[in-house]
Amino acid sequence: MRLDRFLAESTELTRGLAKRALLRGEVNVNGQLEKKAARHVQPNDDVTWLGETLALIGNRxxxxxxxxxxxxxxxxxxxxxxxxxxxxxxxxxxxxxxxxxxxxxxxxxxxxxxxxxxxxxxxxxxxxxxxxxxxxxxxxxxxxxxxxxxxxxxxxxxxxxxxxxxxxxxxxxxxxxxxxxxxxxxxxxxxxxxxxxxxxxxxxxxxxxxxxxxxxxxxxxxxxxxxxxxxxx
Structure with a gap:
């Protein structure tokens, strides 16, 4: 899954706001700063936004x-x-x-x-x-x-x-x-x-x-x- 989509599906951010958050340097993947929206993340990757660990919401x-x-x-x-x-x-x-x-x-x-x-x-x-x-x-x-x-x-x-x-x-x-x-x-x-x-x-x-x-x-x-x-x- 693309990183910007992961952010949009695990937070209140839209895809556009997720890309802006990436460009502002607010997102880390496995402890490393990541700014590329097209970066693909795997289920075991540790993704944080402003220091908060994220997880997909899933079906409700x-x-x-x-x-x-x-x-x-x-x-x-x-x-x-x-x-x-x-x-x-x-x-x-x-x-x-x-x-x-x-x-x-x-x-x-x-x-x-x-x-x-x-x-x-x-x-x-x-x-x-x-x-x-x-x-x-x-x-x-x-x-x-x-x-x-x-x-x-x-x-x-x-x-x-x-x-x-x-x-x-x-x-x-x-x-x-x-x-x-x-x-x-x-x-x-x-x-x-x-x-x-x-x-x-x-x-x-x-x-x-x-x-x-x-x-x-x-x-x-x-x-x-x-x-x-x-x-x-």
Whole structure:
């Protein structure tokens, strides 16, 4: 790896600022002053900047308890972005793994590992996602039974030609349901609830695959996944 790239990936410096730091004589490689940006460094080389030993940051995998009013976008539009809640170096490299709409709360995964993110979100892998929805009108009795069957068989959403994949609907009480889906269509949960004549008042994602939102995380809080959790996908 080129030295200027190594500096940019292990510090807050951009490639341009890394080259300037080299020219100012701020960087040593294996104890020797180095000013050449094109110098290739090896994994066992000791690189220091202003006396601080550097190491590559590596891929990051984060669980965020997304609060309401936060966007899952790469560019800030009308609301704060999910990545803005993270106090980490090089946060601009991080991307939400899939999306939750601005009003939906709960488990949001964030990473800079594109292949891992693809395994989580790709329809081919059919990763289960579990939501709890608060409804505008009660769902009970025969209406609830029909809804459970409809979700299990698949629902044709407005504007789409294919039905949703089979989903599991569980009535927790007349105004709350737990819904498990295995795909990620646009506003899918809200549209499925609308298709049975109801409306979602609040939506919270509990889990993705075998990973469940940490109860210790308050809205807006986050933590890094451990190696075992990363390996779930």
């Amino acid at each position: 995998y984060i669980m965020l308890h997304k609060p309401q009013g936060v966007e899952c976008t790469s560019r800030r539009e009308f609301y704060p972005r999910a990545v803005d809640l993270l106090d980490v170096a090089k946060s601009e490299r991080l991307q939400p793994v899939g999306r939750l709409d601005v009003d939906t709360t709960g488990l949001l995964l964030i990473s800079d590992d594109g292949q891992w993110s693809h395994r989580v979100t790709s329809p081919r892998h059919q990763c289960a996602k579990v939501y709890v929805a608060t409804l505008a009108r009660p769902l009970e009795g025969t209406t609830a039974q029909r809804a459970v069957r409809a979700f299990a068989e698949g629902i044709r959403l407005e504007g789409e030609t294919s039905a949703t994949r089979p989903a599991e609907l569980e009535c927790l009480d007349p105004f709350r349901v737990r819904l498990t889906i295995h795909e990620g269509r646009y506003h899918q949960v809200r549209r499925m609830i609308a298709a049975i004549g109801n409306h979602v008042e609040a939506l919270h994602r509990q889990s993705v695959g075998e990973l469940t939102l940490d109860d210790a995380l308050a809205p807006g809080e986050w933590r890094e996944l451990d190696a075992g959790e990363v390996a779930l996908f």
